[in-house]
Amino acid sequence: xxxxxxxxxxxxxxxxxxxxxxxxxxxxxxxxxxxxxxxxxxxxxxxxxxxxxxxxxxxxxxxxxxxxxxxxxxxxxxxxxxxxxxxxxxxxxxxxxxxxxxxxxxxxxxxxx
Amino acid sequence: xxxxxxxxxxxxxxxxxxxxxxxxxxxxxxxxxxxxxxxxxxxxxxxxxxxxxxxxxxxxxxxxxxxxxxxxxxxxxxxxxxxxxxxxxxxxxxxxxxxxxxxxxxxxxxxxx
DNA sequence: CAAGCATTTGGCTATTTTGCCAAATAGAAA
DNA sequence: TTTCTATTTGGCAAAATAGCCAAATGCTTG
Numbered sequence: 438x439x440x441x442x443x444x445x446x447x448x449x450x451x452x453x454x455x456x457x458x459x460x461x462x463x464x465x466x467x468x469x470x471x472x473x474x475x476x477x478x479x480x481x482x483x484x485x486x487x488x489x490x491x492x493x494x495x496x497x498x499x500x501x502x503x504x505x506x507x508x509x510x511x512x513x514x515x516x517x518x519x520x521x522x523x524x525x526x527x528x529x530x531x532x533x534x535x536x537x538x539x540x541x542x543x544x545x546x547x548x549x550x
Numbered sequence: 551x552x553x554x555x556x557x558x559x560x561x562x563x564x565x566x567x568x569x570x571x572x573x574x575x576x577x578x579x580x581x582x583x584x585x586x587x588x589x590x591x592x593x594x595x596x597x598x599x600x601x602x603x604x605x606x607x608x609x610x611x612x613x614x615x616x617x618x619x620x621x622x623x624x625x626x627x628x629x630x631x632x633x634x635x636x637x638x639x640x641x642x643x644x645x646x647x648x649x650x651x652x653x654x655x656x657x658x659x660x661x662x663x
Numbered sequence: 664c665a666a667g668c669a670t671t672t673g674g675c676t677a678t679t680t681t682g683c684c685a686a687a688t689a690g691a692a693a
Numbered sequence: 694t695t696t697c698t699a700t701t702t703g704g705c706a707a708a709a710t711a712g713c714c715a716a717a718t719g720c721t722t723g
Contacts, residue, residue, distance in 0.1 A: 446583050446602040453579040459647045460582070464573035465711085466566040470559050482670060489559040495712050497671055507654030516669050516720040524653060526646035533639035534572045540637060541620030578681090595700060608682050610701055629690040629699050665723085672717070679710070687702070693695080 462506035463527070467491065468499050471520075472527055475509065479521035575619035576640070580604065581612050584633075585640055588622065592634035 446453075463469055471485055482500065486493045500520055503509045508527065512519045559566075576582055584598055595613065599606045613633055616622045621640065625632045 444601055444603045445587075446580070449583065450579060453582050455651055456644065456647050457577050457579050457582055459650050460573055460577035461710095464570050464577045466563060466570050467559070467711095469566050469570055469573070470562065474558075483668095488557055490557045492713055493670070494672080494714080497669095498712080501671080507650050507657070513670090513720090516667095518670060524646070524650045526649055529642070530646045531569065533637070533642065534569050536639055537572050537620050537637045538568055544620070574680095580681095596698095605683055606700070607684080607702080610699095611682080614701080626690090626700090629697095631700060667722080668720085670718080670720100673715085675713090677711085677713105679708100681706100681708075683705090683707105685703090688700080690697105690699085692697075 459506045459508065462502050462508055463530075465499070465502075467496070468503055469531075471496075471499060471503065472508065472522065473531070475520060475522045476527070479512070479519045481517045481519050483517065485520075572619045572621065575615050575621055578612070578615075580609070581616055582644075584609075584612060584616065585621065585635065586644070588633060588635045589640070592625070592632045594630045594632050596630065598633075 463472065467489055470489065471480075474480055474485065474488065482493060482497055485500075486496045489496060500509065500511070503520075504511060508523060509520045510523050512521065576585065580602055583602065584593075587593055587598065587601065595606060595610055598613075599609045602609060613622065613624070616633075617624060621636060622633045623636050625634065
């Protein structure tokens with residue numbers, strides 16, 4: 438650590454880390470898939486596992502990352518666990534990402550010209 | 551790789567990875583700070599380095615991650631390089647993150663009761 | 664209670680990401 | 694051209710992440 442941590446960044450470090458926790462949770466193909474799938478409605482771990490085709494323990498861990506970030510809620514019914522989204526704004530969230538990608542594609546296209 | 555990759559996830563893997571590239575770029579305290587700072591206007595590498603208090607090479611690498619993701623543009627003037635945001639929607643983007651965090655905080659509060 | 668199913672957890676390795684230092688570039692000024 | 698300043702790049706070691714297997718947990722049913 439620096440001897441003088443009184444810079445603009447250090448003062449906000451904690452807040453920034455809290456925000457990046459949410460972003461990190463979304464920043465993985467499998468977890469992003471899960472979030473988009475849950476936009477359709479709740480899903481159990483087994484359904485997600487089938488769709489993704491990875492080990493169930495892997496999916497379970499991804500779900501716990503999303504849960505830790507406050508993005509999903511789990512609901513145990515019988516011996517199955519259903520997950521659903523807690524926040525609806527994630528959708529608009531991703532629209533922005535899409536905009537970034539499209540703007541980037543246009544940039545590339547104009548460079549080729 | 552699985553022998554039968556024809557599942558819902560595999561079919562969209564590439565698209566999902568493109569999206570997570572943008573999310574990953576934002577998912578780091580230092581880079582998030584930079585993005586928020588650039589919302590105020592362009593900044594040179596040295597200014598950001600001073601504000602953050604890390605090695606300049608570290609900041610430079612973070613900036614190249616943001617650039618690779620299509621979030622910022624660099625503009626060399628003299629022997630300084632100024633960076634500015636390419637997409638304005640990142641702001642609303644972060645409002646959603648904030649909403650997630652607040653909803654999570656409320657959840658925690660109600661658990662304590 | 665025993666057995667079966669869905670899910671989570673522990674543990675381990677492989678991969679990716681970070682951040683520093685030192686060296687390389689590039690423009691500005693002497 | 695030499696020197697100085699701002700930035701980037703290469704390289705490496707430390708830290709964080711991912712994904713699999715095996716074992717543990719917790720219902721549910723026989």
